[in-house]
Amino acid sequence: MNPNLLKQLAIVVKQGSLSRACEQLYITQPTLTRSIQQLEIKVGAPVLIRTRYGVQPTEIGARLAQIGERILAETEQGEEVIRQFHSGYHNEFVIGIDPLWEFATVEKMTAHFMQEKRYVFHFRTGSAAAQIELLQKGELDFLLAPAHLSVKQGTLDRQLLFRDRSGVFVGKRSVLRGANKTISQEVLEKQNWIVAGANAGFLDRPSEIIGLKAASMAFTGSIRSVLYLLNTSDVLVRLPARLALMTGEVELDQMIQVPGPLGARRDIALWSRIENLERPEYSKVHDLIRVFMQTLDESVSTQGLDL
Template sequence: MNPNHLKQLAVIIKQGSISSAAEQLFVTQPTLTRAIKQLEQKVGAPLLTRTRYGVVATEIGERLGKVGEKILLDAEQSEEIIRQWHSGFHNEFTIGIDPLWEYAAVHQTTHAFLQDPRYVFHLRTGSAAAQIELLLKGELDFIIGPAHLTVAQRGLHREVVFRDRAAIFAGARSKLISQNNDVMTSDLSRSKWFIAGANAGFMNHQHNVAPNNAAKISFTGSIHSVMSLLKTSEMLVQLPARLALMSGALQPEQMLNIKDMPSQPRRDIALWSRINETERPDALRIRQLIFDLLQNLDQSTPEFGLEL
């Protein structure tokens, strides 16, 4: 089966139109039509169905189209590898980054990676649980993310480097900010809440700080929306305190000091990797680079009165 025909099928399905696909692929419509007919002869069944809105894939067409998508992605990756090789780069490392870490430490992180001219770095931001899954599959080389996760960790190496603890932050319009030294848990129960990092193995719940007032909105993966709400609303959220304040987007007085509440849970950041990859010389070099970045930030970031 001609792999190029499968790629063309994938583009047709995505575009929903043979004419649009031909334009994208820089070929004629008759060329695409012949390619699909050759595939259909091989399969012995139609791959596309014409509708008033364009073409849609049949069941077998959909399955073959997914194969074509993978071929397209592999081809694009091959082109990028060639460009990297011509540019003198030795290897590429894909690193998963926690959304709040990216938001708070983007300049320090990119500066650290730019110091090594031998490697290319692909940074992927996402929820902790999804990042761990990709690491286990070998699609990520490292993760800069939460240290305390309720996900399977067999085969992974975790080293806690950046110390942090959760805290409750109030939106800039909250009346609780003005009475910060006298805030009680009863005040929290009367406030509006939202959740950041819900179902990501990072901020699983509010730790019963407001048992009678459940959060109505949650955000997973998005930190810009979280910070916007904290700048413009009166809502409360629980966040890793040092990272949140290190970002500069929040004021220290927005971190509430609740008199009748014990210390909030730890929200440390760890460097994650696969155990079977720790012996590769280039991987060891990049691992040390990331470790030094996290350690330097841990030592230079204020503790903001947290029990670390």
């Protein structure tokens, strides 16, 4: 089967219109219509149906369009690999990072990795829980994520390189901001709590402090909404304290003292697959990331945290 037919079908399904697909493909509608007809002859059944809202795939059409999407993605990746080759890059490495790490370190991280001219780096932001699985499957080369994940580590190497501990932060409109004493549990129970990163490896439940009171909102997969609320409202949330302060979006007087022991460790580790560490190129990039994380840990203020 001609893969171009599947690629064209995928674009038609995505656009929901033959005319819009023609614009994207830079071909005439009769040409695209003939391509769809060729595919339908091959299949022996329709792959598209017309509705008043445009065109929609039949069951077989949808399955073939999914294959076409993959062909399109592989084609684009192939073109990018060629561009990388002509630009002098040796290889591409995919590095998973959690949302707060990305927000807090993006400027320093970009400056560090831009100096490396041999490799292309693809940074992928997402929850640690999801990305650790991608690492185990070989879809990530490295992962910068919380060190204390509840996962089987038999095939993984973990190097703890950035020290942190969780802390409780209040929004800038909170009456608790700037308090120079431990806030009682009775007061904490009356506050508007939110949860951040339930699936991203940096969650301490409010219930660790305030018993059975439920948080009224939860945010996962992104940290931007949480930081916005800390700037504009009176919410309370637990976050990795050092990283949160590194964002520049929250201030030290927003971190309050709460009853009980110190906040849990929220260190960041460099995760990788043990079997890959024997590969020279992989080992070089591992060292590049390790040096960056160690340098960051040594150069950034600990903000008085017991680390």
